[in-house]
Amino acid sequence: MKQITIVGGGLVGSLLAIFLAKRGHTVNVYERRADPRKTDTYAGRSINLVVSHRGWTALRAAGVEEAVKEIVVPVHARMMHDRDGKLNRVPYSIENRAIHSVSRGELNRRLLTEAEKLPNVSLHFNQKCMDVDLDNARCSFQRAGGEVKEIGADVVFGSDGAFSAVRAKMMLGRFSYSQEYIEHDYKEVAFPANADGTPKMDPQCLHIWPRRYYMMMGLANQDGGFTGTLFMPHTASADSPGFDTVRTEAEVTTFFKTHFADAMPIVPDLVEQYLRNPQSNLVIVRCDPWTYKDKVALIGDAAHAIVPFYGEGMNSGYEDCKVLNDLLNEHGDDNWGTVLDAYGKQRKPNGDAIADLSMRNFVEMRDLVADPQFILRKKIEGHLQAKHPDQWLPLYSQVKFTDKPYVDALREGQRHDRIMEEVLAIPDIENKWDGVEVEKLALGMLKSV
Ligand SMILES: Cc1cc2nc3c(=O)[nH]c(=O)nc-3n(C[C@H](O)[C@H](O)[C@H](O)COP(=O)(O)OP(=O)(O)OC[C@H]3O[C@@H](n4cnc5c(N)ncnc54)[C@H](O)[C@@H]3O)c2cc1C
Numbered sequence: 001m002k003q004i005t006i007v008g009g010g011l012v013g014s015l016l017a018i019f020l021a022k023r024g025h026t027v028n029v030y031e032r033r034a035d036p037r038k039t040d041t042y043a044g045r046s047i048n049l050v051v052s053h054r055g056w057t058a059l060r061a062a063g064v065e066e067a068v069k070e071i072v073v074p075v076h077a078r079m080m081h082d083r084d085g086k087l088n089r090v091p092y093s094i095e096n097r098a099i100h101s102v103s104r105g106e107l108n109r110r111l112l113t114e115a116e117k118l119p120n121v122s123l124h125f126n127q128k129c130m131d132v133d134l135d136n137a138r139c140s141f142q143r144a145g146g147e148v149k150e151i152g153a154d155v156v157f158g159s160d161g162a163f164s165a166v167r168a169k170m171m172l173g174r175f176s177y178s179q180e181y182i183e184h185d186y187k188e189v190a191f192p193a194n195a196d197g198t199p200k201m202d203p204q205c206l207h208i209w210p211r212r213y214y215m216m217m218g219l220a221n222q223d224g225g226f227t228g229t230l231f232m233p234h235t236a237s238a239d240s241p242g243f244d245t246v247r248t249e250a251e252v253t254t255f256f257k258t259h260f261a262d263a264m265p266i267v268p269d270l271v272e273q274y275l276r277n278p279q280s281n282l283v284i285v286r287c288d289p290w291t292y293k294d295k296v297a298l299i300g301d302a303a304h305a306i307v308p309f310y311g312e313g314m315n316s317g318y319e320d321c322k323v324l325n326d327l328l329n330e331h332g333d334d335n336w337g338t339v340l341d342a343y344g345k346q347r348k349p350n351g352d353a354i355a356d357l358s359m360r361n362f363v364e365m366r367d368l369v370a371d372p373q374f375i376l377r378k379k380i381e382g383h384l385q386a387k388h389p390d391q392w393l394p395l396y397s398q399v400k401f402t403d404k405p406y407v408d409a410l411r412e413g414q415r416h417d418r419i420m421e422e423v424l425a426i427p428d429i430e431n432k433w434d435g436v437e438v439e440k441l442a443l444g445m446l447k448s449v
Contacts, residue, residue: 001025001333005139005153007129008032008160011049011104012300012317014111016159018062019325021118023333028151029115030127030141032160037109047188048219048227049107050075050206050311052099052400058318061325064114071110072100073220079205085262089205090375093397094382098204099311101219132156132169137295139166155336156296159317162285164302176288182307182359184214185234185243185281189273191266193224200266201226208365209260213240215366216260228267230274231366234281243279282307284355290344294337297344299324304351309362310399316354316406320347353406357399357413377420380433384442391443419445 001024006013009031021027051059051072059065076098080088092099115121127141130148137156142148158166171177193199199220201207207218207226214232221227236242246255252271256264264270285305291297300317323346327339364374384392395413398404404412419442423429432438 002154002336003152004028005030005137005151005156007132007139007156007158007166008164008300008302009108009112009123009125010159010161010300011108011111011314012321013157013159014108014115015058015062015064015318016157016299016321016324017115017121017123018064018111018118019321021115021121022063023325023328025120025333027115027118027121028124028153029121030124030129030139030151032128033125035112035123035125036105037112047104047229048101048221049104049314050099050219051102051107052311052315054312054319054322054403055315056100057403058322061322064111067110067114068102068107071106071222072102073203073222074098075101075204075206075220077205079202079207081207081209081260081262083211083259083261088375089202090378093401094386097397097401099206099400101206101221103221129160129165132158132166132296134169134173134292134296155294155340158296158298158302159300160302162283162301162305164298166296167287167298167302170287170292170296170298173292176286178284178286180284182282182284182362183233183235184231184362185279186229186231187243187274187277187279189228189230189267189270189277191218191226191228191263197224199224199226209263210366211259212366213237214259216263217365218263228263246274249275284359286352286355288348290348290351291340294340297324297340303347304355306351306355306358307362308358309365310354310358312354312358312399316351319350319403323347350406353410354399357395357406357410360413361396373424376430376433377424380420380423380438380442381416383434384439387439388443391446415446415449418449 004020004025004027006017006027006029009029013029017027017029056065059068076096077089077091116123126144129139130142131140137154138150138152139156140148140150158164160166203220209216216228216230218226218228233240233242236245246252249271252274256270283305284307290303299320301313306313324343327342331338381394385394395409395416398409398412423438423442
């Protein structure tokens with residue numbers, strides 16, 4: 001069995017530690033920040049996340065599904081809020097399947113606790129990775145302002161997030177890398193529960209205020225409140241306000257009154273929160289290769305940071321862990337060269353595909369959910385799925401409710417786009433959407449495009 005160093009004890013590093021320790025390896029996790037179970041590391045970062053099918057598959061394989069189930073809230077539908085406060089509920093799947101909202105901090109604490117129960121896992125906090133000797137799997141860690149120590153291992157995993165120190169070291173060799181900041185930044189606001197702890201909006205829905213160039217989302221917390229996230233361009237344009245033009249109390253008040261009027265009574269201190277809370281940006285990172293010989297591998301955001309609009313960043317990182325575990329089952333725990341090579345080759349195209357899918361879903365959430373053509377398309381796809389579940393599975397369901405590789409889901413989604421373009425062009429489609437003509441065309445084209 002091997003000595004493994006995991007750099008980064010966040011959402012993915014903590015799950016990876018569980019997988020590898022359960023195989024019998026000795027696992028040391030080094031985390032830059034303090035232990036989130038002892039300090040309020042997550043203060044001011046109340047983000048909650050969606051756990052979906054792939055995440056659950058991995059959590060189950062690691063034996064921690066039940067521990068995580070205790071801290072989630074099921075979400076069955078999108079609830080669209082239009083400018084007049086009119087609501088439109090669109091279920092995520094025709095079988096009423098759910099995705100699950102969970103607090104980022106709570107999930108991280110839970111997984112660290114599960115990891116620490118294993119005798120061969122040691123967690124080291126306040127340890128920042130400063131350097132990696134890739135050929136010898138040795139890492140240098142520094143305690144805040146203190147001494148630097150070198151730790152040797154057989155294999156090193158970089159699960160140290162979008163700005164990975166392990167990746168930075170790999171970049172000194174033959175390594176491709178791209179980093180793109182999207183035009184949108186985000187800011188969080190907390191939606192409180194009623195005084196008696198009941199929620200002010202339907203907690204089983206992901207609430208969306210789509211406004212074409214900017215949007216707000218609200219996702220339920222276990223305490224009856226919601227975490228709201230406003231996504232808006234960093235810089236205003238002729239089409240849209242930006243964080244740079246919504247700055248003063250007067251500007252913020254006018255902005256929310258004009259565009260999100262129904263949220264104002266629900267969040268009495270909306271304007272104060274906006275003025276107080278930090279503005280964060282969103283980055284897409286792609287790199288290649290994800291591994292170095294039989295010694296080092298990147299996993300989670302360190303390998304593929306993506307925008308959060310499919311809610312798949314963590315889920316895809318969890319899938320990385322599960323795939324790695326499957327490859328260890330297949331090739332054995334002494335064949336790290338073969339395992340890491342196969343892991344990188346299998347996961348890299350899927351990392352790229354979920355990055356593309358996530359940008360695509362941004363456009364969908366931001367502008368399309370309010371578009372009648374889009375709503376009609378969803379209705380047609382739901383109808384096709386209900387009648388022919390073996391032939392038609394909408395893209396969203398493929399991504400969120402199956403383990404189908406992201407590359408295949410993306411390809412299938414592009415096929416569906418071409419088919420739906422033809423279907424929506426049928427004259428008088430608004431009145432024929434559930435007729436035989438539509439079925440014949442769509443299913444016929446499935447065989448040919
Ligand atoms: C607004 C928003 C909403 C999101 N919503 C969802 C969602 O609904 N569903 C979903 O699946 N994903 C979502 N994501 C994505 C998700 O947050 C990330 O994909 C996930 O956190 C990646 O986990 P990770 O462990 O790879 O990286 P991180 O969570 O970034 O963890 C990296 C860890 O490494 C530590 N670290 C960094 N550098 C060093 C170093 N030099 N030495 C030691 N330790 C170090 C950090 O302190 C951190 O603890 C969202 C992201 C954002 C921004």
